[in-house]
Amino acid sequence: QFDEMVYMDKLTTIGQMAAAIAHEIRNPITTVRGFIQYIQQNTADENLKKFSPLILEELDRTNKIITDYLLLSKPGNREMTKIDIDNVLMDSIELLKPLGYYSNVSLTFESDARNAVYGDIHLLKQSLMNVIKNAIESIEDSGEVEITKTTNDADGTISIAISDNGKGMTEEVRKNLGLPFYTTKSKGTGLGSMITNRLIREMGGTVEYESELGKGTCVIISLQLYQEMNH
Ligand code: ADP
Ligand code: MG
Numbered sequence: 001q002f003d004e005m006v007y008m009d010k011l012t013t014i015g016q017m018a019a020a021i022a023h024e025i026r027n028p029i030t031t032v033r034g035f036i037q038y039i040q041q042n043t044a045d046e047n048l049k050k051f052s053p054l055i056l057e058e059l060d061r062t063n064k065i066i067t068d069y070l071l072l073s074k075p076g077n078r079e080m081t082k083i084d085i086d087n088v089l090m091d092s093i094e095l096l097k098p099l100g101y102y103s104n105v106s107l108t109f110e111s112d113a114r115n116a117v118y119g120d121i122h123l124l125k126q127s128l129m130n131v132i133k134n135a136i137e138s139i140e141d142s143g144e145v146e147i148t149k150t151t152n153d154a155d156g157t158i159s160i161a162i163s164d165n166g167k168g169m170t171e172e173v174r175k176n177l178g179l180p181f182y183t184t185k186s187k188g189t190g191l192g193s194m195i196t197n198r199l200i201r202e203m204g205g206t207v208e209y210e211s212e213l214g215k216g217t218c219v220i221i222s223l224q225l226y227q228e229m230n231h
Contacts, residue, residue, distance in 0.1 A: 014180055022070035026063065033059050068126065069191040078120040078202070082226050085117050085124075085158060089147060092128040096136065104142035105164075107132070111149040115158060116226035119203040127199045130192035131162050131207075131219045137185065138166025138217060156225045157205075163218035169211040177209065 033056065040052035093107050100107045117124075135145040143165045150159050169177070176182040178197050183190035197207050205223040 018070040022066040026066060029059055029063055065189055065191075069189060069195055078123065080118060080120055080203075082116045083119055083121050083124060084114070085160075085223070086111050086114055086149065088121060088125055089128060089149060089160065092125050092132060093147065096129060096132050099133065100136055100145070103136050103139060105136045105139050105145055106143075107136075107145050107147065109147045109149075113151050115151060117158065117203075117223045118226045119223065120199075123199045124203065127196040128160070128162075128221070130196045131221065134192060135162050135164035135166065135217065135219070138164050138168070140167060151225070156227065157222050158225055160221045160223075161218055162221070163216060165216040168213040168215050168217055169209075170213055174209065174211055 036052055036055050036059070039048060040056075043049060089109060089111070093109055097107060099105075132145060132147070139145075145162065145164045148161045148163075150161075151157075152159065173184060178193045179190075180194050181190040200207050200221055200223070203223060205221060208220045208222075209217065210220070211217040
């Protein structure tokens, strides 16, 4: 059990630090990348030739972690606009289709009505992709990820349910998910859910998790419908 306020404070500090460090780390990475590429093209050393692509790959992985997670956790400089949520969902799904394809996971999308939310389009897309990616990664052999969007006119919200028939979560995983660096994956970062929860909350939404071990997980993201009069 942790105190919610203290937890949010810590996340803000981590976010600010992460953004500052990420910024500083990117420049040396770019320099090192350039040197490795130069050496790769000009060396006669077989080992250097053989291992350079691996070095470049790992550098790119580091860079991707910085862009996908660390920079996004920086509070402020959001561009809040009216967003066609179905478009964002379809874009996110399209971008993850190749991962789904290689993991034998089919992705489906169903929407009840076309409508808009208020938020930052890049952060929203990143959040949705984090959740969909987790859903795909939870499936071991083959399976399905169903994305369903419903409108709740009564309370002026929309709900996006991302459900998978993957391995589900133990009580322990469920409790730790969302804490910085908590991961059960060998190449995981343990940053995706933390960033998603926080970005969605910043946009006035909520994220809920329902999971059954061995059966699958359903993540429900709720967001406020865009109301003309409020903006
Ligand atoms: P990462 O994906 O890098 O491990 P996340 O913060 O996205 O970091 O997720 C943390 C952990 O939560 C995962 O390692 C996994 O154990 C668990 N998890 C998240 N989503 C799911 C899901 N849909 N099904 C099963 N486990 C999940
Ligand atoms: Mg993840």
